Amino acid sequence: MARIKPQALLLQSKKKKGPTRISVTTIILCNLLVVLIVLCLFGTYRHWSRRSSDQGESGLSTFEDTDxxxxxxxxxxxxxxxxxxxxxxxxxxxxxxxxxxxxxxxxxxxxxxxxxxxxxxxxxxxxxxxxxxxxxxxxxxxxxxxxxxxxxxxxxxxxxxxxxxxxxxxxxxxxxxxxxxxxxxxxxxxxxxxxxxxxxxxxxxxxxxxxxxxxxxxxxxxxxxxxxxxxxxxxxxxxxxxxxx
Structure with a gap:
């Protein structure tokens, strides 16, 4: 039986390795980034919706406010x-x-x-x-x-x-x-x-x-x-x- 050379054995062992693991720190940072993006979008939505509501109410109150x-x-x-x-x-x-x-x-x-x-x-x-x-x-x-x-x-x-x-x-x-x-x-x-x-x-x-x-x-x-x-x-x-x- 032919002997496998050390270099070939090293390449063969690398191919058999599983997928690279993602560190816990990376996962936490990604989750925090997603949460931050969601909060920013929600805050922007509330700001513009409140501004539109205020403009509508101010347009009415210029003329009447509870009669x-x-x-x-x-x-x-x-x-x-x-x-x-x-x-x-x-x-x-x-x-x-x-x-x-x-x-x-x-x-x-x-x-x-x-x-x-x-x-x-x-x-x-x-x-x-x-x-x-x-x-x-x-x-x-x-x-x-x-x-x-x-x-x-x-x-x-x-x-x-x-x-x-x-x-x-x-x-x-x-x-x-x-x-x-x-x-x-x-x-x-x-x-x-x-x-x-x-x-x-x-x-x-x-x-x-x-x-x-x-x-x-x-x-x-x-x-x-x-x-x-x-x-x-x-x-x-x-x-x-x-x-x-």
Whole structure:
């Protein structure tokens, strides 16, 4: 029997060896790499799905949020100058320390005043505004009116002309602002509590109370001093704008 040479025997033994074993470390590293890739893909998916959802919700909340209208900031240089009337909120819910007063805004009758009112609501102008004067059977006033002359003048005129035929603008529960203050940065609010025949000479009416008349009457009944100023703080907490009621 022929003897096998050492070199041939070495080659023959190499051919008979099984497959090369993969180390445990390599297996662990591969598994970690796969898990990392899966986590990255899942995180990317959640990020984009959440971003798409947020964009969709923000598009809706620009106009309504639980029936509330949040004033958009891209209406024009004046806030609302380039907007269409039907795009603007038609109602304001005034939250006072006595309760809620819902007002319908006269967008057609007083568009410029309504636009300014909406812009000031957006800027938080009325938050914390006190009712500085309360005149029973006449008006409640929020703002920074100086002196008592106007109030006394209104009362005297109201008594003189109480029997005159009044128009809807002269009725009780109308929302207006002072004509004399239009050139200033102050925007005063007046809510009538009785018909005022000479209303057009004093106020620009831009809304009507449609809900919360009892709250207006409750504010009207607060104790005041000789200057018609409430003895205890009563005022506006916030104003919420709505497109529909």
């Amino acid at each position: 509330s209208f949040v004033v958009a900031k891209n209406y024009g240089s004046d806030g609302f100058g380039d907007s269409k009337k039907y795009d603007l909120p038609g109602y304001a819910v005034i939250k006072t320390s006595k309760g809620y007063i819902t007002v319908e805004l006269f967008k057609d009758g007083s568009p410029e005043i309504v636009d300014r009112f909406l812009d000031l609501c957006q800027k938080g102008h009325f938050k914390g505004m006190a009712f500085s004067h309360v005149i029973k059977h006449y008006v409640i006033h929020g703002g920074n009116s100086q002196g008592l002359g106007v109030a006394e003048d209104w009362i005297s005129k109201g008594k003189l002309h109480r029997e005159l035929i009044t128009s809807p603008k002269h009725e009780a529960f109308m929302l207006g602002t002072s004509k004399a203050k239009q050139g200033s940065k102050v925007f005063e609010l007046f809510i009538t509590t009785a018909p005022i025949p000479d209303l057009n000479d004093q106020l620009i009416v831009f809304g009507r109370v449609i809900k919360g008349e009892d709250v207006v009457q409750e504010i009207e009944e607060v104790d005041t001093d000789e200057h018609y100023q409430p003895k205890h703080n009563v005022g506006i907490i916030d104003v919420t704008l709505k497109r529909e009621i």
